Amino acid sequence: MQTPVEAAARRHFRSKVDSIRPTYGFDDVSLAPGTETVEPADVTVEQDFAGIPLAIPVLAAAMDAVVDARSAGALAALGGLAFLNLEGVQARYQDPTPILERIATAPDAEIQAVLAEAYAAPIREELIARRIAEIHAAGSKAAVSATPGAARRFGIFCAENGADLFLVQSQVSSARHLATQYEALSLAAFTRLMPIPVAVGNTTHTEAAFALMEQGAAAVFVGVGPGAACTTREVLGIGVPQVTAVSDVAAARDAFFAETGRWIPVVADGGMKKGGDIAKAIAAGADAVMLGSPLARAEEAPGRGTNWGMAAPSPVLPRGTRIKVGTVGTMEQILFGPSHVTDGTQNLVGALRQSMAALGAQTIRQMQGVEIVYAPSVATEGKSWQARGR
Numbered sequence: 001m002q003t004p005v006e007a008a009a010r011r012h013f014r015s016k017v018d019s020i021r022p023t024y025g026f027d028d029v030s031l032a033p034g035t036e037t038v039e040p041a042d043v044t045v046e047q048d049f050a051g052i053p054l055a056i057p058v059l060a061a062a063m064d065a066v067v068d069a070r071s072a073g074a075l076a077a078l079g080g081l082a083f084l085n086l087e088g089v090q091a092r093y094q095d096p097t098p099i100l101e102r103i104a105t106a107p108d109a110e111i112q113a114v115l116a117e118a119y120a121a122p123i124r125e126e127l128i129a130r131r132i133a134e135i136h137a138a139g140s141k142a143a144v145s146a147t148p149g150a151a152r153r154f155g156i157f158c159a160e161n162g163a164d165l166f167l168v169q170s171q172v173s174s175a176r177h178l179a180t181q182y183e184a185l186s187l188a189a190f191t192r193l194m195p196i197p198v199a200v201g202n203t204t205h206t207e208a209a210f211a212l213m214e215q216g217a218a219a220v221f222v223g224v225g226p227g228a229a230c231t232t233r234e235v236l237g238i239g240v241p242q243v244t245a246v247s248d249v250a251a252a253r254d255a256f257f258a259e260t261g262r263w264i265p266v267v268a269d270g271g272m273k274k275g276g277d278i279a280k281a282i283a284a285g286a287d288a289v290m291l292g293s294p295l296a297r298a299e300e301a302p303g304r305g306t307n308w309g310m311a312a313p314s315p316v317l318p319r320g321t322r323i324k325v326g327t328v329g330t331m332e333q334i335l336f337g338p339s340h341v342t343d344g345t346q347n348l349v350g351a352l353r354q355s356m357a358a359l360g361a362q363t364i365r366q367m368q369g370v371e372i373v374y375a376p377s378v379a380t381e382g383k384s385w386q387a388r389g390r
Contacts (some may be wrong), residue, residue, distance in 0.1 A: 001037070003227030008196055011073040011079075012111050015149065015252075017278075020176075021241075023240055023241045023244035023245075024241055024243040024244050024273065024315035024374065025037035025241035025242055025243055025244075025271070025374050026242060026243060026276075026277045026280050026281075026376060027371065027376070027379060028191055028241070028375070028376050028379060029080050029243050029280060029372050029374060029375055029378075030235065030245065030280075030372070030375035030378040031279060031283050031355065031359060031370055031371070031372060032279060032370070032372070032373045033234050033358060033359060033360075034321075034359060034360050034370065034371065035360070036098045036242040036360030037357060037358055037359075037360050038356075038357050038361070038362050039357060040353045040354055040356075040357040042357075042362055043351065043353045043356045043357050043361070043363075044322070044362065044363055045349070045352065045356075045361055045363075045364060046079075046389040047288070047364055049081065049219065049265055049267070049287070049288060050165055050197040050199055050218040050219050050265065051164075051165070051197055051218070052081060052141050052143070052164060052165060053078075054079060054080060054081060054288065055078075055079025056079040056080050056335065056349050057282070057286075057288035057364060058075070058078075058079075058080065058081075058288065058289060058291060058335065058348070058349065059080060059083060059143075059267060059286065059289065059290040059291070060072070060075050060081070060082035060083060060147035060290070060291060060292075060295050061079065061083065061269070061270070061291060061292035061295070062083035062084060062085040062088075062144075062167065062169065062308070062310065063088075063296070063303075063308070063309065063310060064085055064089050064090065064096075064100070064302065064303070064308070064309060065087060065100075065103075065292075065296045065302060065303025065304075065306055066082070066292055066295050066296050066301055066303065066307065067083060067084050067085065067278055067302075067307055068084075068090055068096075068131075068300070068302045069131060069134035069135045069137070069138045070138065070297065070302070071295070071300045071301050071302065071331070071354050072084065072135045072138055072140045072142075073138025073139045073140050074097050074138075074300040074331045074332075075140070075295070075331060076138070076139050076141065076331075077139060077333055078331065078332060079334065080163075080335075081140070081141060081143055082135075082143065083143045083144065083145045084131055084132075084135065084142070084143070084144045084145065085145055085146075085310060086123070086144050086145060086150055086156065086158070086236030087119075087123060087127060087146060087147065087152055087310070087368050088119075088147040088310070089119070090122045090127070090131050091124060091127050092121040092122065092123055092124065093121065093129050093134055093380045094119075094120070095126065095301075096194040098161075100302050100303065100304065101302075102114060102118070103115060103118060103306070103308070103322065104303060104304035104305065104306045104322075105297070105304075106322075107312040107321075111321065111322045112321070115308065115322070119190055119290065121240070123154075124148070125154070125157060125379075126146065126153060128144075128157065128158065128161070128255075129157075129161040132144070132158065132161050132162050132163055133161075133233070136162060137168055139188040141145065141165065142162060142163045142164050142165075143163070143164060143165040143166075143167065144158050144163050144165070144166055144167065144170065144308060145166075145167040145168075145169050146166075146167075146169070147168075147169065147310075148170055148185040149171050150169055151185060151190065152185050152190070154326070155190060155193070155194055155198075156194070158192065158196075158247075159194055159195050159196045162194060163196060164193060165196060165197050165198075165199060165218070165220070166196055166197070166198050166199070167197060167198075167199045167200070167201065168185070168187070168190070168199070168200050168201075168220075169200075169201045169202065169310075170201075170202070170270065171220065173375060175363055177248060180181070180376035185215065185306060187200060187215040187217070188215040188216060189210065190216075191218075192216065195216035197219075198216065198217065198218055199217060199218050199220070199221065199267075200212045200217040200219070200220055200221065201221025201222070201223075201267070201269060202221045202222060202223050202224055202269055203220065203221075203222060203224075203234075203246075203249060204222060204223070204224050204239075204245035204248060204249065205248065205249075206245040206248045206249065206251050207252070208250045209222075209249040209252035209253070209266075210255060210256055211258045213252065213253070213262075213264045217264060218222070218264065218265075219262060219265040219266070219267055219287075220249055220253070220265075220266055220267070221267045221269045221270035221288075221290065222242070222246050222249045222266060222267060222268055222269060222286070223242060223245065223268065223270040223271060224239045224240065226243070240269070240272040242268060242272075242281065242284075243280060243281075243284045243372070246266065246268045246281055246284040246285050246286050247284045247285050248267050249285070250266050250284065250285020250286065250368070252284070253265075253266050253285070254285075259377060263284065264323050265287040265288060266285055266287050266288075267286060267287065267288050267289065267290050268281035268282075268284070268286035268288075268289045268290070269289075270290065270292065272289055272294070273292060273293065273294055273345060274343065274344035274345055274351070274352020275344045275347065275348045275349075275350070275352055275355070276351065276355065277355075278348055278350065278351070278352050279352050279356070279367075280372070282310050282352065282364060282367045282368065283359075283367055283368065283370050283372055284357040284368075285365060285368050286368075291326050291348075292309075293306060293307045294334060294345065294348065295316075295331065295334065296325050297325045297326055297327055297328045297329075297334060297345075298327070298328075298330060298331040298334055299327055299329065299330050299331070300330065300331050301327075301331075303325075304327070305324060305325060305326045306322050306323065307322070307323055307325050308321060308322040308323070309321075328341075328345065328346070333346060333347075334346055334347075334348060335347070335348050335349045336350060337350050338350055339375065374375075
């Protein structure tokens with residue numbers, strides 16, 4: 001016979017199990033063809049993103065190995081937008097070249113110490129102003145990113161020095177942050193104070209995303225821990241697979257649009273390395289995708305074939321590490337081809353266009369309406385000979 005304590009434990013366990021919902025990542029789902037197809041030449045992926053016109057729905061992640069003035073200009077020329085990390089080496093060193101070289105070449109056993117030392121130098125306002133000017137000179141709009149504490153410190157300064165878009169980005173963004181030792185950043189007050197659009201990330205939660213939109217977010221970024229250089233899911237045990245996370249936040253966007261008539265772009269941030277992943281992210285509801293490691297592989301990227309996350313330099317609890325991604329070609333080749341590989345990691349925009357055409361979607365909005373099916377075997381079905389040859 002069960003004791004009262006054992007019965008309570010069983011009830012508690014069952015309630016936890018019953019509350020677990022299935023969630024899906026890119027490898028779990030596939031896109032199902034419908035009744036129509038269109039010519040790839042008739043597909044458009046253009047959009048207005050928080051007041052900035054984009055010819056392609058591609059944003060470069062605010063990572064030091066991905067974005068500097070040169071790579072921002074290269075991506076802008078191709079129709080995308082790069083975000084500069086205001087707390088990175090570009091804002092700490094007048095010439096970050098030696099630091100980037102040291103990070104890229106440090107032995108694996110020493111990399112965390114090298115990162116911690118590199119990011120111990122102070123952030124300098126004059127360098128932030130210089131980088132914004134350099135990005136403009138390279139032919140790009142200046143989008144910048146900072147954690148909430150740095151946003152409070154540098155937000156107005158960036159706007160006064162020509163920044164076009166400010167991203168407040170943290171590990172998990174919520175509608176209300178509780179703190180006893182300092183005054184938390186009020187997003188509603190910050191967006192009212194800022195003379196430029198303010199985007200917010202990252203979240204995976206429908207109600208939190210809706211609240212962020214109510215507080216003035218010009219775009220909402222989705223993703224907790226899916227990036228190749230991020231270890232948040234391992235270190236903290238937090239994360240929701242990206243297809244489900246994007247779909248949940250897109251539902252908030254749709255509800256907000258129905259209520260207010262304002263369309264707030266949703267950005268899938270992290271976890272994508274192939275054209276098919278990007279197509280699935282758009283189909284799940286994203287308006288654009290933010291790429292880190294795929295663009296760190298470009299010749300124009302400052303990381304020299306490596307990449308590391310914004311939280312990797314933490315001396316207390318690193319949530320990321322340096323990874324070696326290699327250099328495979330120019331940014332144009334990665335995004336537009338020609339592709340010299342068959343694994344979908346080059347000509348990413350071309351793959352998105354082909355996918356949209358095959359599914360009968362002429363626009364990003366139409367792509368958001370295609371059917372997604374649960375298909376965990378879609379990548380391996382009938383591919384045994386390919387597997388043997390690897």
